[in-house]
Amino acid sequence: MSDKYKVLYYVNQFFGQVGGEDKAGMAPEYRGEKIGPALGFEGLLNKNGEVVGTIICGDNYFNENKEKALDFILGTIKDIAPDVFVAGPAFNAGRYGVACGEISKAVAEKLNIPVVTGMYMENPGLDICKEVAYVVRTSDSAGGMRKALPIMAQIADKLAKGIEVGPPEEEGYIPRGMRKTIFVEKRGSQRAVEMLLARLKGQPFTTEMPMPVFDIVEPAPAIKDLSKATIALCTSGGIVPEGNPDHIQSASAQKWGKYDIAGRDALNAPDFYTTHGGYDPVYANEIPDRVAPLDILREFEKEGYIGKVYDFFYTTTGTGTSVSKAKEFGTQIGAELKAAGVDGVILTST
Amino acid sequence: MVKEIERYGIPIVHMATITTISESVGANRIVPTVAIPHPVGNPQLNADDEHALRKALVKKALDGLATEISQPTHFE
Numbered sequence: 001m002s003d004k005y006k007v008l009y010y011v012n013q014f015f016g017q018v019g020g021e022d023k024a025g026m027a028p029e030y031r032g033e034k035i036g037p038a039l040g041f042e043g044l045l046n047k048n049g050e051v052v053g054t055i056i057c058g059d060n061y062f063n064e065n066k067e068k069a070l071d072f073i074l075g076t077i078k079d080i081a082p083d084v085f086v087a088g089p090a091f092n093a094g095r096y097g098v099a100c101g102e103i104s105k106a107v108a109e110k111l112n113i114p115v116v117t118g119m120y121m122e123n124p125g126l127d128i129c130k131e132v133a134y135v136v137r138t139s140d141s142a143g144g145m146r147k148a149l150p151i152m153a154q155i156a157d158k159l160a161k162g163i164e165v166g167p168p169e170e171e172g173y174i175p176r177g178m179r180k181t182i183f184v185e186k187r188g189s190q191r192a193v194e195m196l197l198a199r200l201k202g203q204p205f206t207t208e209m210p211m212p213v214f215d216i217v218e219p220a221p222a223i224k225d226l227s228k229a230t231i232a233l234c235t236s237g238g239i240v241p242e243g244n245p246d247h248i249q250s251a252s253a254q255k256w257g258k259y260d261i262a263g264r265d266a267l268n269a270p271d272f273y274t275t276h277g278g279y280d281p282v283y284a285n286e287i288p289d290r291v292a293p294l295d296i297l298r299e300f301e302k303e304g305y306i307g308k309v310y311d312f313f314y315t316t317t318g319t320g321t322s323v324s325k326a327k328e329f330g331t332q333i334g335a336e337l338k339a340a341g342v343d344g345v346i347l348t349s350t
Numbered sequence: 351m352v353k354e355i356e357r358y359g360i361p362i363v364h365m366a367t368i369t370t371i372s373e374s375v376g377a378n379r380i381v382p383t384v385a386i387p388h389p390v391g392n393p394q395l396n397a398d399d400e401h402a403l404r405k406a407l408v409k410k411a412l413d414g415l416a417t418e419i420s421q422p423t424h425f426e
Contacts, residue, residue, distance in 0.1 A: 234355075290404075
């Protein structure tokens with residue numbers, strides 16, 4: 001036993017087999033056993049390593065109490081002193097991905113323990129940790145577990161043994177933005193000319209220095225006079241009219257909806273409810289304005305603090321929705337708001 | 351969505367609990383909210399207190415829209 005290296009594992013409430021959205025508020029716990037993906041993971045280490053325990057934390061708890069959760073998690077990891085720390089994989093789950101990202105970053109930077117996790121390319125947790133952790137590229141759903149775990153295990157095995165991990169494309173992780181000195185047969189000038197010739201001939205070539213892509217939208221100018229402004233309300237929290245007439249998906253949305261709210265004082269139950277499948281709907285179904293606060297905007301309208309609430313309310317479901325779809329929705333909704341002369345927008349997310 | 355709407359030159363404020371996601375998707379005006387299942391509400395409060403909290407949050411969002419900024423900004 002003692003000659004095996006130690007692995008410590010992190011999962012959320014779902015993969016930790018505690019429960020679904022109703023348990024997403026659970027505080028972190030340490031269990032001295034292998035739970036969920038940790039079980040299969042150990043089998044992939046070829047008896048060289050042992051998963052000594054699993055930390056489980058609810059996705060909502062982590063994201064709403066980051067400092068407290070990190071304190072507990074880092075403290076636990078420090079006590080156990082694993083050779084490698086493994087989190088996830090989180091696929092395209094946003095809250096889980098952010099948790100894996102924040103924890104991975106903290107473990108790598110504060111405890112100096114090597115970290116392996118797994119995410120889909122669009123996961124918002126990726127940018128948090130990709131420079132300090134090995135993030136294996138996974139599919140967007142848990143269906144990719146069987147494929148992701150062996151790749152994660154292979155990297156973890158190398159890290160624990162102190163073997164150098166190869167380049168991203170060979171090992172299956174997402175580039176960390178590092179450059180390493182390597183020995184090659186041809187000198188730089190020759191390689192550059194060959195690439196140029198390939199490019200001129202329209203042949204494929206691989207750059208040795210990919211340029212980062214920046215797409216920053218500058219802040220739009222502020223509203224000069226709120227009391228004359230028309231404000232539109234949007235949400236990715238899945239609030240829809242009773243019966244969900246446009247069949248907006250409860251996850252991985254393919255469309256958005258637009259509903260006439262002129263003459264409505266609130267998005268009250270049971271006329272409205274949430275179709276979002278990514279959070280516990282109890283509070284939103286009780287008072288949908290807790291997600292999309294039309295009632296409060298109406299109060300500000302009556303008081304003259306704002307000019308007017310725009311007559312239509314826009315809604316979709318944010319969970320599991322791809323970035324490309326979200327862009328498309330934003331482009332379409334933005335075009336309508338612009339044409340309608342809307343002065344400002346409040347967009348709420350769950 | 352926030353970013354693409356703002357691309358039209360319309361100021362937009364993102365009210366969200368996981369503000370790291372707001373930042374990573376390119377939101378410029380951000381109001382941190384209460385909790386994931388009830389961003390603009392808190393069922394643990396009594397009706398009056400919850401109303402006061404909700405009104406304060408939405409006011410921050412509106413005031414954020416009326417504030418000139420040059421970089422991503424949290425309105426807390």
